[in-house]
Amino acid sequence: MEFADLITTPKLDGVILHSPFHDPIDGTLCITGHHLILSTRKDNVQELWLLIQAIDSIEKKPTSGPVQNGGTIVLKCKDFRHLQLDIANTQDYHNVYTSIERLSNLQKPELSYAFFYRPMYNILEDGFTLFRPETEFAKLLATDEWRISHINKNYTVSKTYSSVLIVPKCIDDNTIVTAASFREGGRFPILSYRHENGAVLLRSSQPLLNNNNKRSRADEKILNAVLGPNKKGYIIDTRSPNLVSHSKSKGGGTEPDGHYTQWKKIFKNLDKLVKCDGSLLDHFSRLMEACYDKQISTDKWLSRLENSHWLTHVQNLLSTACLVAQCLDKDGASVLVHGSSGLDATLLVTSIAQVILNPDCRTVRGLQALIEREWLQAGHPFQTRHSKFCYSTSRTKNQQPTFLLFLDCIHQLHNQFASSFEFTTQLLIVIFENSYYSNFGTFVGNSEFDRQELKLSEGTTSFWSYLNRPDVITNFLNPIYEPNKAAIWPSIAPVSLVLWNELYLRWVIDQKYQKIAILKINHLIQGDKDLRSTVIRMRRQLLDLQKELQSLSLEIEDDDLSDHI
Template identity: 25%
Template sequence: MIAYCTYKPAPPASRQAPSIRLRCRDFTFVNFLFVSETKARDVYDSIKSLTCKLGRVEKLYAFTYRPQPPEKDVNGWELYDAKREWRRLGISEKDGDKGWRISEINADYEYAPTYPALLPVPSTISDNVLNYAGKYRSRSRIPVLTYLHPVNNCSITRSSQPLVGVRMNRSVQDERLVAAIFSTSKPDADSQSSSPPSIKDIETESQTSSTQLASLSLESSFVDAEALEDEAISQQNNLIVDARPTVNAYAMQAVGKGSENMEHYKFATKAYLGIANIHVMRHSLEKVVDTLKDSDITPLTPNREALTNSGWLKHISGLLDGASLIARQVGLHHSHVLIHCSDGWDRTSQLSALSQLCLDPYYRTLEGFIVLVEKDWLSFGHMFRYRTGFMGSEKWFEVENERLGGNKRAENGAAIGANSGGNAFENALLSAKGFFNKKNESKESLADSDGEMQPYDTPPSALKSGSATKVSNEHKNGTKVNETSPIFHQFLDATYQLLYQHPTRFEFNERFLRRLLYHLYSCQYGTFLYDNEKQRVEAGVKEKTRSVWDYFLSRRQQFLNEKYEPVVDDNIKEQERLLFPRTKEVRWWSEVFGRTDAEMNGPLHGTPITFANGLGGSVLTGAESADKSIGIGTAHQPRTDGGLSQGAERIAAGLSALGIGKSSASQIRSRSPESAKASMEVEMQ
């Protein structure tokens, strides 16, 4: 649970006691005072050793934890079954159900090591086509089904970025796969066709222009029944959603990757959502912590202006904007949506899961939300080990006035510059130079795609047998700090926003989300210890550890929402079961930061609160298509800028506006017992 640890020796000739200050991953601040310098140093060294020198995941607490009744009698591993969930969505093992089949091409995890064993694909696409299509997607993460709407049979599929490169490569098989996905909702989709549909056959399926798409408001609000009916009968607008900023997506072509060339996907329209990468998100949270670190030991409330400048609410709002767009396309416009970012396991997981929360009331139940996390985060893969950093790092430990492990800001300066205020294309070219100078290395060791332009060493799970690529000791024995990022935290924060805005439509309560975030980092359960399904199978995690869902299911009553009204979703029309976020009302999740609502969401000097969409500046909030923007550029005015170059310039300006604040372990302040008791709920195991 330790995020930072600072040892402060007693000053010479001073009566001040030596101390150890900790900031935990759940934003708890703890301060230990010692009567002896020797004792204090001994404890500091012990904490550091126990935190940073485990060496292997198998030494974590989950492998020795033994629960007591009633938790002992629950088996959370059995809650999610992929085939059962596909059957719930109307897809069985019988080929052709609703135009889909379940492929076992990845049954041994050789085809795509980071993907699940079972892959729902169009029934008209053979495994032979998948073999060729896989060569065109990063890490063979081809477009596959994650959600099928039960009424209109429209789909949400997810993938990684295509390998377009500077030579503008294309793959006919990938184009056929995407075309087949977008044609599965046709009336004759259930017929057993012997060959996949051609691209020309379905080019007329979506005739919507970018001007029509621009009218789709990402600004969410209550929609009356008549408006829902009007939207439902609108023409199908199949959409490829690239979660990245346009400039980042284009820059990735320099390292052999990129985004779809829509000349070859004329049956769809593309939208760039402008969601920042893992480094920007990490530094945004660091700014929030910098703002909160002293507020618990001073009479002053957190600096609201500094909180706003962190950009955290802007990022949450951007995620909800994207999820709203996807949900409207599928639920109201009866369209298909393909989502990807870079490798398709960070922003893609966030958007896919959030849009399904908006679409399907089942995922808003306790069991349904668990299934959603298992499916879109655990089964489809997310780098939990690298994003959470639970193997520890010596860079997070410091003796005051005696730097340990160097200046992490300086070491990560390249990452910060490349992704916040630097020239993305220039950094991409630098990465490309390093790539083309490599010799006989696996393609898996290219730049960290979800960090765009940030090189990284290949984790063991990504290497195929026989690969000569070496894994750094830092990956084997600890955390690579510049790969950590609060991606799952942001998903839970965005879920909290939906829960707060629609308090009667969720079976679980806020405390459920908060405790889930705690156990993301606690390492008490095996659920989040690995990055994909293959790793969990090979590690025997179900046999050797307990599921985190044991904790929640055995204490079910503690996590139920008293305001939940299931009859609402049971009795109303299908379209009215949809939820949409009101992004102007995005607020601080004060409980998770251990602060009161008044401290973080109260009026600022008697003026109205500035929410995420009113931050000002040139940061893009909304999406832009290949021709025109979709959604909003400010809180109230629709975007009207036309042309890709102008949109790219705006995104570049937005990235430059994301400043990176200073932060170091020595700046952490401890929370006094009185303040902790007053402002934070202390929850016992």
């Protein structure tokens, strides 16, 4: 198939573009295999270059009247932008609509722009090999506790795990194979993070019980080897007991208490996150509808914001992540986190808990490593989850904004502890955009297995290779960053959680002047050490005030935890 076969009208003059915060532009529209380009001869008017992969929804609005004469095409994009193309001729109008619709619905990953993009700069480091498990866990592998296993080198143990696995040194590969057969998708308990006190965070999928409480001695051996003798750990099941019972009727379930005597089980109600029924995306769609309703009153805005349940998901997720972090840090107890498949809520909880506990995850490189380790190498199906977004009418239950929820939770932490992060929230926005549409191959595919099959490291450029270039990454560095080795315990009270205006409302409220002000403040802070010290001191005073709210939240979580001990 050639892209030219899908494009009925490759070039058209007299197209009028309407875009947020700009006057209408009359120009020439060019349609290529991957881009919409609208250019004009007028000076000081920036032309439009839109990656077609960024289009989530395309709508036709024919000109009304006794004689149809052209119409309007509305493009709703995955970065929340709404664009409008006015075309005078009816045949051209239909041709442009058909061309864009065909190109925006191509399913094969190898047809995406990442395979055609060629960087015009030197690659300073290969992002595809930058965060391999061997290097990320090098210090841990130097001990007598953990080792590298290549049992999954051909992805026969688990299609969604990486080829290199970090496992307890006392566990042989045969035990791993047996334990994998006991877990959905072969996702046996695997190391996610080791806290400085020695407590370990594990993640897996649900056990396959087949309605008869079948046990797996191999699975029990792995978990007990992590604990050691006479120690207790926690299993955080991200599902409610009702959903667990429903899973059990289908052959899944949770660990039988009688066979996991060293582990205490806690159920957390994150059902909307673990059930791939599209409800999470539906809730986010409600939020976007409210954000783009320009006629909405204050009362209705607050009501629709609450009814979207998006901030409720953020709150519940932060609450569960704090509980996991407390078990590791305060109790010194190891934790296993899992839901059903271990591909969504599980990864959310384990990754956010690490941002709370591990100061390295609050640096630029540490955040990249966390995304590689807990999302890309852990098999989060980006290709499936991100193929459609909140505007599409053809989305299915498999499309979910799980990764966006992760970034929003980091934004909440950043809002409460701004000086503890090396990067600004603009970096989170750029990562969000590239996870949905990109020049780069990092987020293409559903797993490491897919990326090996597609030969991404040979045919595409890594997003990290681009982002880590000095002239790029400096734009995202936080001028008030002060390394903080301590854990950051957020307030999860409703009044402490905020809507991510910088992302969700950026095409509704013009943020040009805020950006100019931030740039000036950053230049002042970077050039004036005394001013930087003053800002940091004020931040510390603010954090002291926040601790009162945090202590209340922690007391609530302590009560929750003590109920299960």
